[in-house]
Amino acid sequence: MAKYIILDTETTGTDEEDRIIQLGYLVLDGKNIEVHNEFNSSDIPIKIPAMEVHGITPEMIESKVKCQETTAFKRLQELNKPDNYMIIHNAPFDLTMLEKEGFKCEMQVIDTLRVAKHIFEDEEAHRLQYFRYKMGIYKEEQQEAKALNIEVKAHDAIGDVLVLKLFLTRLRVAVQKTFPDENPVEKMVELTKKPILIKTFKFGKHKGKTLQEVAKNDASYLRWMLTSMDNLDDDLRYSINKVLND
Numbered sequence: 001m002a003k004y005i006i007l008d009t010e011t012t013g014t015d016e017e018d019r020i021i022q023l024g025y026l027v028l029d030g031k032n033i034e035v036h037n038e039f040n041s042s043d044i045p046i047k048i049p050a051m052e053v054h055g056i057t058p059e060m061i062e063s064k065v066k067c068q069e070t071t072a073f074k075r076l077q078e079l080n081k082p083d084n085y086m087i088i089h090n091a092p093f094d095l096t097m098l099e100k101e102g103f104k105c106e107m108q109v110i111d112t113l114r115v116a117k118h119i120f121e122d123e124e125a126h127r128l129q130y131f132r133y134k135m136g137i138y139k140e141e142q143q144e145a146k147a148l149n150i151e152v153k154a155h156d157a158i159g160d161v162l163v164l165k166l167f168l169t170r171l172r173v174a175v176q177k178t179f180p181d182e183n184p185v186e187k188m189v190e191l192t193k194k195p196i197l198i199k200t201f202k203f204g205k206h207k208g209k210t211l212q213e214v215a216k217n218d219a220s221y222l223r224w225m226l227t228s229m230d231n232l233d234d235d236l237r238y239s240i241n242k243v244l245n246d
Contacts, residue, residue, distance in 0.1 A: 001029065001030060002083050002084055002085060003027055003028065003029045003079060003083075003084045003085070004027070004028040004084070004087060005025050005026070005027055005028075005076070005079055005084060005085065005086050005087065005107065006025060006026045006028065006087045006088075006161050006164050006165050006168065007023075007024070007025035007086060007087065007088050007094060007161065008024050008025070008088065008089070008094065008157040008158070008160045008161045008164065009022060009023055009024070009094045009097050009098070009157055010022035010024075010050075010054040010056055010155070010156065010157045011050060011097055012042055012044045012045065012046045012047060012050055013044075013047035013049070013050045014050070014093075015047075017044055018044055018047070018097075019043070019044045019067070019100060019101070020040065020042070020098070020100075020101060021040060021041070021042050021046065021056055021061050021067075022037075022038070022040070022054070022056060022156075022157040022158075023036070023040065023067060023070060023072045023073060023076070023157065024036065024037040024156075024157030024159075024160075024161050025037075025072070025076065025158075025161055026148075026161055026165060027075075027079065028165075033148065034075075035148055035149070035150065035158070036071070036072040036075060036076075037072070037150070037157065038064075038070040038071065038072040038073075039056070039060060039061050039064050040061065040064045040065060040066055040067040040070050040073075041062065041063075041064040041065065041066055042061070042066070042067070045058070046058055046061075053155050054155045054156060054157075055155075055156070067101045068101050068102065073101065073103070076098075076103065077103065079107070080103070080104075080105065080106050080107060081106060081107065082106055082107065082108065084107045084108070085107055085108050085109075085110055085185065085189075086105055086107040086108070086109050086110070087109075087110045087164070087168060088109070088110075088112070088164075089111070089113045089128045089160070089164050089167075090111065090113045091109055091110075091111035091113070091192070092111070095109070108189050109192055110185070110188045110189055110192055111192040112128075112164060112167065112168060112171055113126055113128075114191060114192050114194075114196065115171060115175065115188045115191045115192060116131070116171060117196045118194065118196060119171065119174050119175055119178055119191075120174070121196075121199070128160060128163055128164060128167060129163075131167050131170075132163050132167070135170055137163055137166045137167060137170075140166055141162060141163060141166060144162060144165070144166060145159075145162055148162065150162050171188070172184045172188070175187050175188055175191075195234070195235055195238040195239075196235040196238075196239075197235075197238070197239050197242065198211065198235055198236050198239040199211060199212075199239075201214065205221075206218070206221070211239055211240065211243045212243050214243075215240075219244060222243070222244060223244070225240060226240055226241070
C-alpha cells in the first residue's frame with residue numbers, strides 16, 4: 001500500500017549555503033500515522049531573518065546531531081520509493097534543501113502550492129497560512145494536534161505539516177469536484193508538473209491588467225520581459241509565450 005509523506009522543513013535561511021535545522025513530517029498509511037519531528041545542528045549559522053520567522057535559536061540546536069544522522073532523515077530514506085507520495089507546500093524549496101543532505105526524491109511529488117494555484121486560481125494568495133484562515137482550518141487543528149501530540153505553531157515544521165494535512169483534505173475534494181472522472185491523487189501529481197497559466201499582472205507598470213490586454217496594447221514589453229529578465233518566473237514565461245502566440 002502506498003504511503004503519503006506530508007513534509008516541511010525549517011532552515012538556516014533561503015540562500016544557496018543554507019541548510020535544514022528542523023525536519024518534520026507525517027506518514028499516512030491507511031489508518032496508521034507516523035509522526036517525525038526533529039531539530040538538527042548545522043555548520044551554517046542561523047540567519048536573523050530566518051530566526052525571526054521560525055523562532056529556532058542557535059541554543060536550540062547546538063547539542064543536536066546533523067540532519068543526516070537524525071532518525072527522521074533515516075526513516076525518510078527508507079520511505080523514498082516510487083510507490084509513495086511526497087506532499088509539500090512549495091515543494092522545490094524543501095526538496096532542494098533535502099538534496100543538500102544527499103536526499104534525492106524518488107517518490108511521486110504533490111506540490112499543494114502549485115495544485116492550489118490551478119484549482120483556486122482566483123484566490124488573492126496561495127500561502128498555507130492564508131488557506132489556514134480562509135478555510136477555517138484553525139478551528140479544527142487543535143483537536144487534530146492533540147490526537148497526534150503535536151503543537152501547532154505558524155512557521156514551525158511539524159505545525160505546518162499538520163495544517164497541510166487538513167488543507168490537503170479540502171484540496172483533494174476540490175480537485176475531485178473539478179475533475180470528477182479522474183483519480184484526485186494522480187491528478188494532483190499531474191497538476192504539480194503542469195505549467196500554471198497566469199492571467200493577470202501582479203507587479204510592475206501593468207499591475208492589475210490581464211496578459212491578453214498587455215499583449216494587445218504593449219506586446220513589445222512582453223517580448224522585452226522574455227529576452228531581458230533572466231530571473232523570469234517559469235509560469236509567467238509560459239503564460240507570456242502563450243498569449244503572444246495565440
